[in-house]
Amino acid sequence: MTLARLIGTVGGVGYLRPAPGTWGSLAALPLAWVLHSLGGFPLLAVSTVAVFVAGTWATSVMTAGQEDHDPSEIVVDEVAGQFIAIWAISYPAWAHGIEITALWPGWVAGFALFRLFDIIKPGPVGWADRRGDPLGVMLDDVIAGVFAAVGVVILAGFAHGVLGL
Template identity: 75%
Template sequence: MIARWIGTVGGVGYIRPAPGTWGSAAALPLAWCLHILGGFPLLMIALVAVFAAGWWATIQMTAGQSDHDPSEIVVDEVVGQWIALAPLSFAAWDRGIDILAMWPGWIAAFGLFRLFDIWKPLWVGAADRRGDPLGVMLDDVIAGVFAAVGVLIMAAIAHGVLMS
């Protein structure tokens, strides 16, 4: 029961169509709440805790099943989306900026994470092909890292850091 609640993020994973996108969308207000309550450090602590809980829940939910990554498991999307949002949380926390003022970054983080999670380039696809609960979690972690790098590059361009 608790594994299903964690794995589906309180039932979000049962929303159709596109449960992964719904899981990513659910991650946004959760990240905002964590950031408001404790800034970047709390978001990172929650990220590690949810990764561990999600891995455990995925093990429980897929035990004895032929499908190693059922679509209702969306806790991995929450973790990946939080990684994609990490540069925004860090900048807002470090600079004392209202994190919602960075709304273009939120859109970029969401869009890039969904792109890399669906497309599964390079190491994202390799992690997914593991075919085990760790791979379920890791492909979204790596997609989140790719998205976070994309967010940083886009912010650098938008703020003139990469322009002469």
């Protein structure tokens, strides 16, 4: 397996069926936990940037000369987006010395919201997906991850009464 394929498929996770994108998102969760456990939010944030850069490169190599700009086996984009969705719990856990596993509802909400936004592709998520290039492959999941992170923060606000409900 070439380095680009190893990165793009996240070690072969992208070949799991059905729903390789969901498998990629699921694979991101223990990776995010390990990164957060080792270095808190800063390591997760830096790793997200590294995954984005490596994923853009791997996608460009894997799709060079092909008509399909986003084959289903490429799931590194899901890892980048899912990492961003988890930022919504990683940062507060790191900043306040909370064990990140104690924020398990945020893990569930982050996963569910990210998958929802990645599948339905609202607004800018769909725009990025329609770019038809490796950057678009990565950006649609990054934007879906941002939407999911915002959703987790809003849900946490409701759950903790911060938003007055």
